[in-house]
Amino acid sequence: MNVREFTEEEVREKFLQHCWVLIDYWENVPNKSMHDKMVGLIFSILVSLDGESAGLPAFLVAPISRPDDKEFLISKGESWFPENDERLVNCNIAGSLHDLFLEMDR
Numbered sequence: 001m002n003v004r005e006f007t008e009e010e011v012r013e014k015f016l017q018h019c020w021v022l023i024d025y026w027e028n029v030p031n032k033s034m035h036d037k038m039v040g041l042i043f044s045i046l047v048s049l050d051g052e053s054a055g056l057p058a059f060l061v062a063p064i065s066r067p068d069d070k071e072f073l074i075s076k077g078e079s080w081f082p083e084n085d086e087r088l089v090n091c092n093i094a095g096s097l098h099d100l101f102l103e104m105d106r
Contacts, residue, residue, distance in 0.1 A: 012093040
């Protein structure tokens with residue numbers, strides 16, 4: 001038995017597979033409008049990110065702004081997002097999830 005930490009690629013794949021399971025579930029829920037199904041799907045994805053789905057931990061979700069965003073927004077009299085640094089995260093599966101999700105196609 002090879003007990004080890006999952007790789008970033010394995011974690012990403014597990015998350016995306018879970019998203020497909022959620023689609024299959026919500027697609028087949030009877031007596032719900034399309035709107036209710038879409039709300040249910042989004043809610044389920046957020047539950048997954050919050051760590052409330054079996055088999056997945058909670059995930060970090062934080063904005064990563066471009067370096068010049070803050071100064072630009074201040075110059076326009078607008079608010080800006082807090083700064084975060086993705087280099088401080090050990091396993092960041094974010095980034096291109098939507099592209100990878102469609103490529104996986106179940």
